[in-house]
Amino acid sequence: MEMQKPVKVAMIGVGAISGIYLQNITKTFREVELTGVCDLILERAQKGVDYVTGEIEKGAQVTAPKVYKDMYEAFEDPEVEVILNLTRPYEHYEVTKQALLHGKHVYSEKPLAVDMDEAGELVDLAEKCGLHLGGAPDTFMGAGIQTARRMIDGGMIGQVVGANCAMVCHGHESWHPDPEFYYKRGGGPMMDMGPYYMTALVQLLGEAEGVMGMTKKSFNQRLITSDPHCGETIDVDVDTYLTGNIRFSSGAIAQVFTTFDVYYPQGGSARFEVYGTEGTLIVPDPNTFGGPVMLLRPEDMAAAPKTDPALMRRGLPDIYAGYKEVPLMYDYCENSRGLGLADMCKGLRLGRDYRANVQQQYHVLEILTSFTRSCEEGKYIPLKTKYSRTAPMKNNPMHGILDD
Numbered sequence: 001m002e003m004q005k006p007v008k009v010a011m012i013g014v015g016a017i018s019g020i021y022l023q024n025i026t027k028t029f030r031e032v033e034l035t036g037v038c039d040l041i042l043e044r045a046q047k048g049v050d051y052v053t054g055e056i057e058k059g060a061q062v063t064a065p066k067v068y069k070d071m072y073e074a075f076e077d078p079e080v081e082v083i084l085n086l087t088r089p090y091e092h093y094e095v096t097k098q099a100l101l102h103g104k105h106v107y108s109e110k111p112l113a114v115d116m117d118e119a120g121e122l123v124d125l126a127e128k129c130g131l132h133l134g135g136a137p138d139t140f141m142g143a144g145i146q147t148a149r150r151m152i153d154g155g156m157i158g159q160v161v162g163a164n165c166a167m168v169c170h171g172h173e174s175w176h177p178d179p180e181f182y183y184k185r186g187g188g189p190m191m192d193m194g195p196y197y198m199t200a201l202v203q204l205l206g207e208a209e210g211v212m213g214m215t216k217k218s219f220n221q222r223l224i225t226s227d228p229h230c231g232e233t234i235d236v237d238v239d240t241y242l243t244g245n246i247r248f249s250s251g252a253i254a255q256v257f258t259t260f261d262v263y264y265p266q267g268g269s270a271r272f273e274v275y276g277t278e279g280t281l282i283v284p285d286p287n288t289f290g291g292p293v294m295l296l297r298p299e300d301m302a303a304a305p306k307t308d309p310a311l312m313r314r315g316l317p318d319i320y321a322g323y324k325e326v327p328l329m330y331d332y333c334e335n336s337r338g339l340g341l342a343d344m345c346k347g348l349r350l351g352r353d354y355r356a357n358v359q360q361q362y363h364v365l366e367i368l369t370s371f372t373r374s375c376e377e378g379k380y381i382p383l384k385t386k387y388s389r390t391a392p393m394k395n396n397p398m399h400g401i402l403d404d
């Protein structure tokens with residue numbers, strides 16, 4: 001393990017998700033250095049800089065970033081090596097494309113682009129320019145999914161036969177300050193939350209082979225209840241209730257459900273189970289970095305008490321009877337967004353592969369976009385993109401420094 005010279009990064013888009021990136025780049029990932037930030041709304045960029053300056057005053061040993069007047073100023077800054085694209089999904093393509101054309105590597109928030117044509121163009125352009133492209137999600141690199149992967153790879157549930165995952169909620173217009181993009185091209189629950197689930201699925205089950213979907217929108221308009229747009233309505237342009245199946249090259253089959261149309265208890269929106277010939281694994285919410293990972297083996301089922309007495313009194317079965325919680329075996333169980341960026345930066349310095357790479361983002365995008373396509377065309381969609389899993393995480397003695 002070696003501390004490398006930090007890689008200089010410029011952030012484009014200083015909206016809702018930028019806070020956690022600013023925090024983690026400033027406090028945790030010491031091999032990433034923020035040269036500057038830029039937003040169409042100048043006050044947002046200034047707020048980002050003010051946050052870092054405040055942390056420097058409290059003792060953070062980083063350089064204060066500058067405010068770029070627009071993205072082109074960042075692209076033309078000779079110091080900058082990587083562009084961190086935190087704009088809205090429909091803006092990813094143009095920002096990433098322009099950054100590549102200016103000779104910069106790019107790490108983009110999910111999804112890679114809003115459709116396969118745009119994404120294919122970016123993949124080709126990066127290759128032609130000899131530049132690196134990587135992107136979110138990076139939650140799969142956290143302790144939860146990595147522990148689940150190790151359990152599966154270690155044969156704890158035998159051969160994987162299938163998986164079942166769901167993300168069920170009533171949309172983001174009750175809390176996000178600018179929720180419109182969730183209902184426009186590139187939005188919807190599959191493009192927004194699906195990346196976490198599909199990335200975790202391919203990390204756990206390997207390459208996907210094809211998709212069948214049934215999708216719709218249940219509401220033509222959504223009412224914003226968060227400030228500052230409270231009371232305004234959004235016209236919904238995308239499907240918001242998507243169900244379907246994925247066949248994996250291994251022969252496993254997953255059923256998937258993502259929706260913004262259903263009321264569900266807070267904190268219960270994520271469901272993720274992987275089934276094997278010798279057991280079942282409950283995978284943690286893939287939009288988080290931590291646990292719990294829960295394992296059910298047939299021998300534990302036989303030994304488990306039939307029901308918890310408290311539940312029995314209410315006439316409810318204990319659905320977790322026989323499950324054992326697996327201790328997390330890796331670092332990064334807190335919100336570590338930026339971990340994928342830090343790993344990519346380390347990869348750039350050392351010439352090694354990095355985990356949140358574009359091959360994964362591209363494969364995941366093909367899965368995401370195939371549900372609606374399958375529904376529209378009324379057929380099974382065989383996938384064209386290829387995928388092989390990136391290396392599992394390695395624990396290092398120092399938090400925030402990635403492996404060599």
Ligand SMILES: NC(=O)c1ccc[n+]([C@@H]2O[C@H](COP(=O)([O-])OP(=O)(O)OC[C@H]3O[C@@H](n4cnc5c(N)ncnc54)[C@H](O)[C@@H]3O)[C@@H](O)[C@H]2O)c1
Pocket residue numbers: 012013014015016017018038039040041044070071086087088089091095109110111178192
């Ligand atoms: N909000 C979340 O909880 C969350 C979580 C994980 C990932 N993401 C992803 O992060 C990305 C951003 O989401 P958000 O919620 O922060 O959106 P947001 O609308 O709050 O912020 C996006 C910002 O990008 C700026 N922007 C757009 N084009 C620009 C340009 N050309 N130059 C400079 N600035 C530009 C906008 O002015 C805006 O401030 C999306 O891809 C989303 O999928 C969001």
